[in-house]
Amino acid sequence: MRRRTVRRARLLAVTVAAATLQATPAPAAVGPPDGVITWGASAYRIGDSTADRGYRMVVHTSAGGRDPRVRLSNAFGDRPVTFDSVYAGLQLKGADLVHGSNRRLTFDGEASTVVEPGSTVYSDPLPGSLPAGSDLVVSLHTPDAAGPVTGHGMALQTSYATQGDHTAEESGAHWTDTIGSWFYLDAVSVRTPGATGAVAALGDSITDGWHSTGDRNRRWPDYLARRLQKAHTTVKGVADEGISSNKVLADGGGPSALNRLDRDVLSQPGVRTVFLFEGVNDLKAHSGVTAQDLVGGYRQIVDRAHDAGKCVVVSTIAPFKGWSEWDPPAEAVRQQVNDFIRGHREEFDGVTDFDRVLRSPYDPERMLPFLDGGDHIHPNDKGMQAMADSVDLNSLECDRR
Known part of the structure; x- marks a missing residue:
């Protein structure tokens, strides 16, 4: 009985956290954020890219704050990488996300972005709050990626991959490949x-x-x-x-x-x-x-x-x-x-x-x-x-x- 009560409490906590991410839109911002990094992982070359690949990556935040932004890196690529769909939500279990938490990230107001070789790019702020100690899930899709891939090889965190674009889905049904690395994502920041x-x-x-x-x-x-x-x-x-x-x-x-x-x-x-x-x-x-x-x-x-x-x-x-x-x-x-x-x-x-x-x-x-x-x-x-x-x-x- 006690386990059931604890589980309900945890579900309630993540549901409340998801609700805080649903706020009124904020103006798009360009360039480095003025907040504080809440998660980071050093990027380096970890292999070769695959076209039409989706990555659903779990990261654990430190500082809590508002309006999270992610940084995508092509620091070790030898050609531009297009990200045509990037979403962020909260983990429920495995590749499944908390209902209502998964929302599209934009880049200078656009749904897609191209990151040049040797470069990084920040998303616009995602309106709402992100509590400390959250399991944030960033899902991204690369339609035509090729060449060296930038990421962090030893994540010690189970994340997920799939073919095709399933970034908008809250269900983990299509995210059947488990991976132990973070791809392209190297930082998350919040306003504090x-x-x-x-x-x-x-x-x-x-x-x-x-x-x-x-x-x-x-x-x-x-x-x-x-x-x-x-x-x-x-x-x-x-x-x-x-x-x-x-x-x-x-x-x-x-x-x-x-x-x-x-x-x-x-x-x-x-x-x-x-x-x-x-x-x-x-x-x-x-x-x-x-x-x-x-x-x-x-x-x-x-x-x-x-x-x-x-x-x-x-x-x-x-x-x-x-x-x-x-x-x-x-x-x-x-x-x-x-x-x-x-x-x-x-x-x-x-x-x-x-x-x-x-x-x-x-x-x-x-x-x-x-x-x-x-x-x-x-x-x-x-x-x-x-x-x-x-x-x-x-x-x-x-x-x-």
């Missing part, structure tokens, strides 16, 4: 009260959530977002800009942090603070990268973020002994970098010590087994939560405007 800001987590596969439980939003930035919603803070938005295998200095798992900083972080609306947790992929397995090299990369990110009016919180590099590419020289560099971060706090707007949170007291070069996802480099759900719980929320409030 003027003081509200966001933090963008710039990182690698640990930030991307590998070894956290899929479909449960248990990446460490997700846990951080839930903390922020309950806290007395003006920072409410969280953008997870992690890419598996990513490096600070060199391209590989997507463009390097230095090469993607502008698009993935600095261009996002409302970002007040950059949370930099990256570097393990640079130094492992006889890479030849020195502590000075990595510190130099950090300093470039800090300088560019500061020039853009953003604050930077940096974390120490977590232990990874037991991972196949660990060796004593890489460990020595990791220790040198961490010593620098702890000893030069004045160069950053805040420091978080994920190394200290995750390491074993019996072997500081290893992750504590209780927090280890099993491969000795990626934390499990408990490790992800421990990381988020260790972040000083006051450090995210920093303001350089």
Whole structure:
């Protein structure tokens, strides 16, 4: 009986949320939004496009607000991509949407848009409110897409695909192909009260959530977002800009942090603070990268973020002994970098010590087994939560405007 009551309460909640999205039309807006990013995922090339394909993608919001807008990306395409139908609604279950929530998005007042190679485009605001912690569903159709496709490969979230245009349908009947990536969609923003800001987590596969439980939003930035919603803070938005295998200095798992900083972080609306947790992929397995090299990369990110009016919180590099590419020289560099971060706090707007949170007291070069996802480099759900719980929320409030 209790389960039935809880289920009814949940259905009522999403129905109320859907109703809030049904408001009077607002004027179309062109260009970057003036609000705050509520969801983000770094884009890179994830394969080749398919014509007449529809994608129904589930994303989980952080900050709540009004008039959501989505950003579509063709950053890694080699030809224009046409989106002739894009809708947004709220997830009921699987590919099914809450009745009455699915509505068409427009672009400069038009139902379709063409995104040039290397470019992104924002939708017009969709009138209504979007609560924090919503499962927003963006459905889009590409009639003649070809060539490289831009997206985010490791979503850790079940989404859906189909042939043909079924974007307007609330039913998931035609959305029978399950997918584990986000295609073309790389950001959602909302309008919020003027003081509200966001933090963008710039990182690698640990930030991307590998070894956290899929479909449960248990990446460490997700846990951080839930903390922020309950806290007395003006920072409410969280953008997870992690890419598996990513490096600070060199391209590989997507463009390097230095090469993607502008698009993935600095261009996002409302970002007040950059949370930099990256570097393990640079130094492992006889890479030849020195502590000075990595510190130099950090300093470039800090300088560019500061020039853009953003604050930077940096974390120490977590232990990874037991991972196949660990060796004593890489460990020595990791220790040198961490010593620098702890000893030069004045160069950053805040420091978080994920190394200290995750390491074993019996072997500081290893992750504590209780927090280890099993491969000795990626934390499990408990490790992800421990990381988020260790972040000083006051450090995210920093303001350089």
